[in-house]
Amino acid sequence: MSEINEDDIFTQDSDPIPTTENYNDDSIVHLEDMEHIRRRPGMYIGKLGDGASQDDGIYVLIKEVIDNSIDEFTSGFGKKIEVTVDKAAKKVSIRDYGRGIPLGKLKEAVSQLNTGAKYDSKVFQKSVGLNGVGTKAVNALSSYFRVQSIREGKTRIVEFAQGKMVSDSGIIPSNGDTGTLTEFIPDSALFGNFHYVDEYIEKRVWNYAYLNRGLSLIYNDKRYYSKNGLLDLLQNNMEGEGLYPIIHIKDGDFEAAFTHVNGQSSDYFYSFVNGQHTTEGGTHQSAFREGYARVVREFYQKEYEPADIRQGLICALCVRIQEPVFEAQTKTKLGSTHLAPNNPDGTNDSPFLKTYVFDILKRHLDNYLHKNPETVSVLQAKIQANEKERKEIAGIKKAARESAKNCPRERQEG
Secondary structure (H helix, E strand, O other), X not given: OOOOOHHHHOOOOOOOOOOOXXXXXXXXXXXOHHHHHHHOOHHHHOOOOOOOOOOOHHHHHHHHHHHHHHHHHHOOOOOEXXXXXXXXXXXXXXXXXXXXXXXXXXXXXXXXOOOOOOOOOOOOOOOOOOOOOHHHHHHHXXXXXXXXXXXXXXXXXXXXXXXXXXXXXXXXXXOOOOEEEEEEEEOHHHHOOOOOOHHHHHHHHHHHHHHOOXXXXXXXXXXXXXXXXXXXXXXXXXXXXXXXXXXXXXXXXXXXXXXEOOOOOOOEEEEEEOOEEOOOOEHHHHHHHHHHHHHHHHHHOOOOOHHHHHOOEEEEEEEOOOOOOEOOOOOOOEXXXXXXXXXXXXXXXXXXXXXXXXXXXXXXXXXXXXXXXXXXXXXXXXXHHHHHHHHHHHHHHHHHHHHHHHOOOOOOOO
């Protein structure tokens, strides 16, 4: 065996070209909060985009401001949120009637990272905004940003441009309704020649309505309101009829509406956490999928495959937990395993999310099935049809493999 030479192991195709720039103390740069957001917007709102896609940044900016208003509503303050989008001026205005941001800290609340009331779970028990980032990102990424807070007969107005303050009214008297008004124009230097698509905004506004029964949202003078929560969401978004009446469960901080449909190769979820649309699912969705299959198997006392039970399931799901942990600032996937965060010593005595979801499904779904024999028959027929289809497909694949295995190879003449 030839001797191994370390130089051979680490050989590069070509020698690196040394930089002509000096790497010294001057190379170490500190960015202020607003400048950092503008330099690295993807860390805060995902992609920028020009509005052609529903997950483009201009819609995330709207969401971040509305989220704050929703947190006021879920805390028991303000039953109306007004959203206005002036397409010609490209200006967004969002007005809520909550408590209003405390006037003395209004400037800091919208311009300094890691500043806000949501670090205290006693003030905002189940908020979706937890990192003190949302509104600051909107401010930094807007060419024009104006926030006005009204509370206790007083008001304060602060204006910014690209995250830099340009005016501050100070605290002055006001006879306006308590709450917060935020206006902004996304910076075209970052978003280019962007435009708003009504359909994308309306979809988000509808989701807020479904998830917050009793809240009225006014978008460009049109009212959005849901009486039945996730039941309305599922009914309005399903293609075709469910195989059985939608089952709607609401218990504390858990809500789900679900049924089965034909022509669907797997299950499909509209899932939310604290009102945030978790498009990539997460631990709450996994807990429901596992718990649902378990309850159904126990009810029928049959060892059905979970995939056969869930194929064709369509579900709208929402849980509310304290200080949820998401995989990124865009909050598309939940990572929390418990209903509340760890204690200071690292322990966690709050219930497991998986146990919490299963216990609710066990009580409500099992009880529903015992009381609704027609649904029981339809659901079992669907599961058995799924099982039959799966086995037939497996048989076809097995036969194809055997055929390929037994087929003699053609001899090549050389």
